[in-house]
Amino acid sequence: MANFHRVGGWISQELTDRAGPHTRVAIWNGRGFSDNVRAVGRGEVDLAVTTPAAFTRVALDGRGTYGDEHYPDLRALGVVPQRDRLVLAVHADLGVTSFAELRELKPQLRLATSIDDGVNAVGVAGTELLVRSGVDVEGWGGQFLTDERPFESLDHVLAGRADAILHEAVMLPHWQQFGGDYRFLEVEPEVLASFDRDFGWPAATVPDGYFPGCGEFQTLDFSDFLVLARADMPDDLAYAIAWILGETRHLIEAQYQHLAPERSPITYPLDPPTMGITPIPLHPGAAAYYQALPSAETVS
Numbered sequence: 402m403a404n405f406h407r408v409g410g411w412i413s414q415e416l417t418d419r420a421g422p423h424t425r426v427a428i429w430n431g432r433g434f435s436d437n438v439r440a441v442g443r444g445e446v447d448l449a450v451t452t453p454a455a456f457t458r459v460a461l462d463g464r465g466t467y468g469d470e471h472y473p474d475l476r477a478l479g480v481v482p483q484r485d486r487l488v489l490a491v492h493a494d495l496g497v498t499s500f501a502e503l504r505e506l507k508p509q510l511r512l513a514t515s516i517d518d519g520v521n522a523v524g525v526a527g528t529e530l531l532v533r534s535g536v537d538v539e540g541w542g543g544q545f546l547t548d549e550r551p552f553e554s555l556d557h558v559l560a561g562r563a564d565a566i567l568h569e570a571v572m573l574p575h576w577q578q579f580g581g582d583y584r585f586l587e588v589e590p591e592v593l594a595s596f597d598r599d600f601g602w603p604a605a606t607v608p609d610g611y612f613p614g615c616g617e618f619q620t621l622d623f624s625d626f627l628v629l630a631r632a633d634m635p636d637d638l639a640y641a642i643a644w645i646l647g648e649t650r651h652l653i654e655a656q657y658q659h660l661a662p663e664r665s666p667i668t669y670p671l672d673p674p675t676m677g678i679t680p681i682p683l684h685p686g687a688a689a690y691y692q693a694l695p696s697a698e699t700v701s
Contacts, residue, residue: 404666405433405450408481408626411653412448415645432549434522435466441629442472448634448642453569454480454627455680456522458601465600466519474632477679478639478687479646481626481653482668486571486607487526488620490583492564498584500534500592510543513554513563521549526602526621527567533592558583569623571611572664581613588620596621601680611663626667630684639686647673647690 406428413426429446431437437449438460451457463471491497495508517524524547531538538545546557555575557563566583585607593604605622607615628646630639650671657665677683677691 404483405431405626407653407656408450408628411649412628412642412645415649415652416641419641432520434520435460435525436520438467438472438475438629439470441631442470442475444631448478448628448630450481450626450628452483452626453485453522453623454625455602455622456526456600457627457629458680461681466525472631475629475681476632476634476639476684476687477681478628478630478642478684479676479691480679481628481646482671482675483625483666484572484663484668485569485623485625486605486620487523487530487567487569487623488571488585488607489530489567489588490565490580490585490612493582493584495564495584498586500536500586500589503586504535507537507541508543509541510538510565511546511557511563512538512543512565512567513546513548513557514567515549515551515554516547522623523551523567523569526623529596530567530588530592530621533595534589570666571607572660572666574664576612580615583612585612585615585618585620587618590619593619593621627679627681629681632684634684634686636684636686636689639684640690643677643684643687643690646676647671647694 409428417424417426433452437451438457440446441449459465460467460471460475461473497503497506514527515521515523517528546563548554551568551570554566554568558566558579596602603622604619607618607620609617654669657667657669662669674694
């Protein structure tokens, strides 16, 4: 039922329908973060999906969580769009509306977020965000409520076990249930600039009204599912997978059209030229597909 499994099943079915009679595909369960990237880089699997797409940049040159082992041969086959953000929200009763006020008041936060184990991108990025913003949850007498998935963290908030949350998956309806009682903090420009400088992680805007009663603000981008392989994947196979992403996109879009695009885990309609704009180099076989598109001049 997970989004990555849907993407994996879509690619698998459309590929095997067009491949030889003895073709077999297996889908292995990963966590979707650096573990999936490493599985491809080590040659344990041929193909993987990971999020957020931009976080894979550092896997090529060994920065951040990939300092122990990096993979310069990683190549992209395309992105499946998901407009997502990493956000920090605190309960309105705490009287905090900015990171500056958070540092001044030093409240005892019960912060729901994901585990920082070097794999989970929410935990990795969340820890960096707090450190670079001068927030010391445990030093101020607070505590972390750490889990793997956003649903668990959101449940902590809805049940009243947490009074702050640092997470992604902002399109989930849970945020609308409690968002009016929370204040979403804009990440300071110098912090966002440091993420871009050190890791190539971009900033992004949350539009006005996306959360109840909340205006527009800047935070860390957490967008897009990156479909990746290695440079040694045969060109015809890489082309075929890119072709599937672009030319059979209606099959994956149909699974999400009961949701508004801005509230969907996959942001439809999918646009093939945009899907070919990737944070790591395209595989030459995949690039051949995107370059042949009518509006290929928009692809970089």
